[in-house]
Amino acid sequence: MASIEETPLLKVDSVDESAPATSMWADAWRTLRRNPLFIISGILIVFIVFVALFPGVFTRENPNYCTLENSLGAASSGHPFGFDLQGCDVYARVVYGTRTSLSVGILSTLIVVFFGSLVGAIAGFCGGWVDAVLSRIVDIFMAIPMLLGAIVVLQMFRTSESIWKVVLVLALFGWVSVARIARSAVLSTKNLEFNTASTALGSTPMRNLFRHIIPNSLAPIIVIATTSLGSYIVSEATLSFLGIGLPTTTVSWGGDISNAQSLLRTDPMVLFYPSVALAITVLAFIMMGDAVKDALDPKSRTA
Amino acid sequence: MGKYLLRRILQMIPVVLGTTLLVYALVFALPGDPVKAMFGDKPVNEAVAAQIRAEYNLDKPFIIQYLLFLKNALTLNFGETFSGQPVISEIARAFPVTIKLALMAFCFEAIFGVVFGAISGLKKGKWYDSVILIVSLLLISVPTFVTGFVGQYVLGVQLRIFPVTAGSNPGFFDLLMPAMVLGSVSMAYIIRLSRSEISTNIPQDYVRTARAKGMSNTSVTFRHILRNSMIPVVTYLGQDLGALMGGAMVTEQIFNIHGVGYLTYQSILKGEANMVVSIVTLLTLVFVVCNLVVDMLYAALDPRIRYA
Numbered sequence: 001m002a003s004i005e006e007t008p009l010l011k012v013d014s015v016d017e018s019a020p021a022t023s024m025w026a027d028a029w030r031t032l033r034r035n036p037l038f039i040i041s042g043i044l045i046v047f048i049v050f051v052a053l054f055p056g057v058f059t060r061e062n063p064n065y066c067t068l069e070n071s072l073g074a075a076s077s078g079h080p081f082g083f084d085l086q087g088c089d090v091y092a093r094v095v096y097g098t099r100t101s102l103s104v105g106i107l108s109t110l111i112v113v114f115f116g117s118l119v120g121a122i123a124g125f126c127g128g129w130v131d132a133v134l135s136r137i138v139d140i141f142m143a144i145p146m147l148l149g150a151i152v153v154l155q156m157f158r159t160s161e162s163i164w165k166v167v168l169v170l171a172l173f174g175w176v177s178v179a180r181i182a183r184s185a186v187l188s189t190k191n192l193e194f195n196t197a198s199t200a201l202g203s204t205p206m207r208n209l210f211r212h213i214i215p216n217s218l219a220p221i222i223v224i225a226t227t228s229l230g231s232y233i234v235s236e237a238t239l240s241f242l243g244i245g246l247p248t249t250t251v252s253w254g255g256d257i258s259n260a261q262s263l264l265r266t267d268p269m270v271l272f273y274p275s276v277a278l279a280i281t282v283l284a285f286i287m288m289g290d291a292v293k294d295a296l297d298p299k300s301r302t303a
Numbered sequence: 304m305g306k307y308l309l310r311r312i313l314q315m316i317p318v319v320l321g322t323t324l325l326v327y328a329l330v331f332a333l334p335g336d337p338v339k340a341m342f343g344d345k346p347v348n349e350a351v352a353a354q355i356r357a358e359y360n361l362d363k364p365f366i367i368q369y370l371l372f373l374k375n376a377l378t379l380n381f382g383e384t385f386s387g388q389p390v391i392s393e394i395a396r397a398f399p400v401t402i403k404l405a406l407m408a409f410c411f412e413a414i415f416g417v418v419f420g421a422i423s424g425l426k427k428g429k430w431y432d433s434v435i436l437i438v439s440l441l442l443i444s445v446p447t448f449v450t451g452f453v454g455q456y457v458l459g460v461q462l463r464i465f466p467v468t469a470g471s472n473p474g475f476f477d478l479l480m481p482a483m484v485l486g487s488v489s490m491a492y493i494i495r496l497s498r499s500e501i502s503t504n505i506p507q508d509y510v511r512t513a514r515a516k517g518m519s520n521t522s523v524t525f526r527h528i529l530r531n532s533m534i535p536v537v538t539y540l541g542q543d544l545g546a547l548m549g550g551a552m553v554t555e556q557i558f559n560i561h562g563v564g565y566l567t568y569q570s571i572l573k574g575e576a577n578m579v580v581s582i583v584t585l586l587t588l589v590f591v592v593c594n595l596v597v598d599m600l601y602a603a604l605d606p607r608i609r610y611a
Contacts, residue, residue, distance in 0.1 A: 136317055137321070139318045140318055140321035143322045143587055143594075144322060144325065144583070144590075145549035145587075145590060147549055147552060147553075148549045149326075151571060152329050153329055155571045155576075155579070234446045237446055242556065257452075275452070278445075279445045279446070279449060282446070283440065283441070286444055287440070
């Protein structure tokens with residue numbers, strides 16, 4: 001870093017004023033575009049979303065068509081990953097499982113972000129007793145480890161055939177972390193000058209909240225949403241692995257890993273493929289979260 | 304400090320009450336009849352069902368049920384399992400195993416997390432920094448049960464270094480691989496956390512001052528940079544100790560360790576709601592107490608917290 005004496009004033013003032021002003025988002029996008037982490041994870045995520053939307057492009061096999069005569073069959077033409085114990089095509093199940101994992105992750109994240117930021121924004125914006133009550137509720141949910149809480153709730157719905165039970169349970173125990181971050185973001189934005197200016201110009205508190213405070217508090221919420229997506233996918237797989245997550249009729253990586261558990265010593269590859277698919281998906285979202293964090297939080301930018 | 308401690312303990316009371324109420328409500332008041340669930344696929348015998356309802360106070364209003372549960376819980380009386388064993392003695396048998404496993408995982412993640420994080424943060428940009436970063440990113444993305452299987456397959460089945468499963472009365476060596484698996488994700492988070500803390504502390508003014516007054520490099524690193532970087536790491540570690548006990552469920556399932564997680568899982572399979580609610584309540588208490596200890600440590604390490 002150069003000392004003050006070495007830097008002429010002219011140079012300090014020589015900001016190019018003719019250049020168009022860049023917003024925080026444009027600035028973040030420029031940082032993102034140059035980040036190799038973002039490019040790699042972006043390509044992976046686009047690919048994963050494509051597989052989830054059009055599984056038929058990648059395999060013609062039906063993941064639920066299993067014949068026992070194929071049980072533990074080796075890889076062959078048209079069945080690159082071989083067959084599992086029930087004689088199902090492992091490759092087809094990995095391809096179709098993408099949709100399940102991704103839907104659960106995205107739906108949970110959307111609900112969590114919506115409710116978490118709503119509650120957090122209300123708590124931060126209203127302050128006083130509203131904040132006190134909401135913050136205590138957040139503390140209570142925070143004290144329950146997510147996996148345990150999810151298990152307690154899910155054991156009540158073991159007969160349900162819907163993926164929504166897992167989505168809602170993840171959301172039920174996940175919204176608090178977003179609420180905390182949204183609250184502190186709103187608190188720090190609330191007293192900034194542009195809000196005072198907006199109030200002086202006659203806007204109502206509600207207009208202030210939706211037009212100024214929420215848009216300016218979005219960055220930390222987006223960061224936690226991206227990182228959480230990966231962790232919800234892991235949680236879903238863990239719950240399905242424990243046998244209380246998704247119904248067994250749904251093709252899911254967690255369920256397949258759980259079923260292949262007993263094959264560890266004899267046919268580890270049946271266990272291997274869905275695990276790798278799961279790990280790559282989660283890795284993609286975690287890398288994306290890191291990249292987004294670097295772009296939106298200038299303080300954490302690595303030199 | 305005393306005043307701060309008192310305030311934090313008083314703040315803990317509503318959280319503990321609220322959390323136990325929430326867990327209790329989730330288990331006993333949600334749609335789905337726990338008594339019916341006990342019968343499984345068999346037809347429900349109304350007389351037996353009524354008897355069970357009376358035994359668990361399920362015929363009383365919800366809030367009375369909860370208060371009775373709380374009163375019994377204070378004296379560690381959690382009722383009996385279906386086979387007539389007192390719940391607390393089952394828990395007392397399983398808890399030491401899980402505590403042992405969680406403490407081993409804790410030591411593993413604390414030591415290796417901080418050491419690798421410090422190496423990586425102090426030598427940013429070196430090749431081993433990149434290796435450490437990539438490995439930690441991989442450990443975070445791979446779910447615990449996959450890490451567990453890989454460990455079991457490579458270290459247990461192929462190389463035969465560690466026992467593949469631990470069994471009912473595991474010793475230190477039996478628990479070594481499960482503890483590493485359990486602690487691996489948190490270790491990766493600690494590496495990342497210490498690395499980023501250290502790299503934000505290195506360019507700080509106080510570090511420059513310390514160097515300017517002639518302190519040796521080792522002194523500056525250990526007494527200033529590392530010490531200040533450890534504050535958030537300690538917070539993370541403390542919160543994680545509670546989470547490890549709850550997270551042990553998957554690890555215990557894979558390695559067949561008869562701890563609290565295993566017990567919870569078996570109780571869920573058998574539909575023993577009473578056992579589940581007791582364990583979750585106890586684990587939540589452990590979690591809350593751990594957080595309190597962390598806050599105390601935090602206040603001791605950073606005087607600014609005490610006066611806030």
